[in-house]
Amino acid sequence: MIGTEIEHLIKLLSRLPGLGPRSSRRAVLHLLKNRESLMQPLAQALxxxxxxxxxxxxxxxxxxxxxxxxCANPRRDASLLCIVEDISDLWAIEKTGSFRGYYHVLGGTLSALDGIGPEDLSIPHLLQRARDPGVKEVIVALNATIDGQTTAHYLSDCLKFCGVAITQLAHGVPIGGQIDYMDDGTLFTAIKFRTAV
Amino acid sequence: MIGTEIEHLIKLLSRLPGLGPRSSRRAVLHLLKNRESLMQPLAQALxxxxxxxxxxxxxxxxxxxxxxxxCANPRRDASLLCIVEDISDLWAIEKTGSFRGYYHVLGGTLSALDGIGPEDLSIPHLLQRARDPGVKEVIVALNATIDGQTTAHYLSDCLKFCGVAITQLAHGVPIGGQIDYMDDGTLFTAIKFRTAV
Known part of the structure; x- marks a missing residue:
């Protein structure tokens, strides 16, 4: 018989992605053993x-x-707008330090199956932002999945009329990747879009 | 540039066992998207x-x-005392519903290498409890690891003088286990301690 407060905590933690019932139990035990250094700061931070x-x-x-x-940083490049699916993608790109423009988070991908249309994402707002005369290039940085690429196609069609250059992320063999472990699609793309050395 | 409050939260979460930097980021995003249903209740529960x-x-x-x-439940069997290494072991045994006695959590195993002696665990307290005339049997339910078994041997030696029966968990092929995947030690034990059908 575990105390109800502990059970409640385990149940809440197990709703996080990546934590099942067993790992939440381990996490709760770890928290209980580090009450002042971890549990209380975590409660306050949350x-x-x-x-x-x-x-x-x-x-x-x-x-x-x-x-x-x-968005509040005036030193970023206002001519570049990068479209991402999710905030996690924004964080990932921001971590590389290679992009100095602004972002637009869609909040998902179009999906006829799940009934997600342009109005459910922030697409109307995106088109409005892309029409700003300061924006010169829109980078469509969506996932290389079927849903992501379908959405990218739709966005390119809409953005054509906004008078901006439309680009996408390069596809190919990832850095550190081994050729004999790559799938056919990646290798096909890597060969097709080979670059001069 | 992720906000410092979010960075702080990611750092705290990544100190939980089973969560690395990447999965903490995912967890924090999930929390931010479910602020009222998950994030606030979790903060309060913690x-x-x-x-x-x-x-x-x-x-x-x-x-x-x-x-x-x-310990406060008077309907449990006071003649049985089960020794476990950690609270997680207590929770695991309690979940089976097969044990109705009381527990004693050691808080670890003896380790000459890490300088953990009997006084660092709750062993003196255990011996005191085992000398209670009501206790008839002590079940040594330590992990079947080298440290666990070393500690179990030490405990058996100490408990000899407390006038109690000393038992340990049965070792053998786990339920659902396939014989050709078992290690030699498990199979050896399973054959040696075979039981009548």
Missing amino acids: GKAAEIIEECPQCHNMDTVSPCSI | GKAAEIIEECPQCHNMDTVSPCSI
């Missing part, structure tokens, strides 16, 4: 973040300030 | 648990009440 973090009305990123710290 | 949960002075389990709800 409570504070839940209170103050909000969606950026411009790019749909989440941040403690609104507009978010990326 | 804060509350950190405040009210304490170690049971009798068995060293953790619970919201002290002594814990197992």
Whole structure:
């Protein structure tokens, strides 16, 4: 008989992606053993973040300030707009430090099966932003999945009339990748779009 | 540039066992998207648990009440005492519903290498409990690892003088286990301690 408070905590934690019932139990035990150094700070950080973090009305990123710290940064390149599916993609690109423009988070991909149309994503808002005369290039950085590429095609069609250059991420063999482990699609693309040395 | 509050939250979460930096980022995003249904309840549950949960002075389990709800239950069998390494083992045995006695959590195993001696675990307290005339049998339910079995040997030697029967968990092929996947040690034990059908 585990205490109901502990059971409740295990149940809540097991709803996080990547944590099942067994790993939540382990996590709760670890928390209980590190009450002052981890459990209380985590409780406070969660409570504070839940209170103050909000969606950026411009790019749909989440941040403690609104507009978010990326949109509020005047030193970024306003001629570049990068479209991503999810905030996690924005974080991943931002971590590389290679992109200095602004973002637009769609919040998902189009899906006829799940009944997700352009209005359910932030596509109308995107088209409005892309029509800004300052924007010169829109990078469609969607996942190389079927849903992602379908959405990318749809976006390219819409963006044609906004008077911007439309680009996409390069596809090919990932850095560190071994050729004999690559799938046919990746290898086909890598050969087709080979570059001069 | 991710907000510092979010970075802080990711860092705290990544200190949980089973969560690395990437999975903590995913978990934080999931939390941010489910702020009212998951993030706030989790913050409250963590804060509350950190405040009210304490170690049971009798068995060293953790619970919201002290002594814990197992030790406080008078309908359990006081003649049986089950020794486990960690609270997670207690939870695992309790979940089977097959044990109705009381527990004693050691809090680890003896380790000459790490300088962990009997006084660092709750072994003196265990011997004191085992000398209670009501206790008839002590089940040594330690892990079947080298450290666990070394500790079990040491405990058996100490418990000899407490006038109790000393038992251990049965070893053999686990339920659902396939013989040709078993290691030699398990099979050897399973054949040696074969039982009548």
